[in-house]
Amino acid sequence: MQKRSLKPQRGFFPQPSYLIGTYKDDNTPNFALITWVTFCSVEPPMLMFASRGKKLTRELVEKRGVFSANLVTTKMMYMADYFGTTSGYSKNKCDEIAVEQMKGCVLDVPVLLESPWVYECSLVDIIEKGTGYIYVGEIKNIMVDETITDTTYGKIDLVKVDPLIYAPGQYYKIDSAIGSVGYSTKENS
Numbered sequence: 267m268q269k270r271s272l273k274p275q276r277g278f279f280p281q282p283s284y285l286i287g288t289y290k291d292d293n294t295p296n297f298a299l300i301t302w303v304t305f306c307s308v309e310p311p312m313l314m315f316a317s318r319g320k321k322l323t324r325e326l327v328e329k330r331g332v333f334s335a336n337l338v339t340t341k342m343m344y345m346a347d348y349f350g351t352t353s354g355y356s357k358n359k360c361d362e363i364a365v366e367q368m369k370g371c372v373l374d375v376p377v378l379l380e381s382p383w384v385y386e387c388s389l390v391d392i393i394e395k396g397t398g399y400i401y402v403g404e405i406k407n408i409m410v411d412e413t414i415t416d417t418t419y420g421k422i423d424l425v426k427v428d429p430l431i432y433a434p435g436q437y438y439k440i441d442s443a444i445g446s447v448g449y450s451t452k453e454n455s
């Protein structure tokens with residue numbers, strides 16, 4: 267297939283959506299939609315998210331040293347979009363939109379009841395890269411909905427969990443699982 271070059275840019279990578287939760291000074295919760303999220307260590311388990319520009323989330327993560335990463339489902343799309351397009355500096359976001367939240371089991375972080383899978387993280391590093399910052403968090407606990415019965419690696423039914431997928435400018439949903447990892451080598455051996 268013929269290719270053409272594009273000038274270096276962010277491109278279109280599909281990404282998971284998380285609402286990063288922090289408590290403000292008055293202990294009201296704040297959530298921001300962050301889609302540049304991935305794992306970076308297995309032992310101890312760690313995840314990282316990238317952020318840039320002036321954001322209340324960055325300020326609070328740096329001040330408090332803890333945050334929650336709440337997986338966003340397609341049902342949470344409106345809430346997520348609102349939290350992703352409204353600055354925590356401009357208003358108390360949780361006053362504007364109905365949000366059921368509780369305190370984490372292990373850390374002092376807000377956990378969204380509607381999210382089926384929530385990481386409680388303790389900040390271990392901040393890495394500056396170009397115009398952005400990478401926040402590395404050690405996963406201290408995961409709060410999972412009881413409806414997700416099988417939490418074994420590779421066995422979670424993602425179609426049922428229904429995460430909101432983001433690619434620049436649009437939100438998507440996952441329709442079906444189409445293959446298990448390793449199927450190519452198993453069939454050939």
Ligand SMILES: Cc1cc2nc3c(=O)[nH]c(=O)nc-3n(C[C@H](O)[C@H](O)[C@H](O)COP(=O)(O)O)c2cc1C
Nearest residue numbers: 298299300301302317318321322323350352353354
């Ligand atoms: C779809 C979407 C994805 C986003 N992903 C990121 C991201 O990965 N990193 C980031 O710093 N901001 C991201 N944002 C922007 C923040 O969510 C936004 O700036 C938000 O208002 C910050 O809120 P805060 O001031 O309460 O922290 C995203 C916004 C949208 C709508």
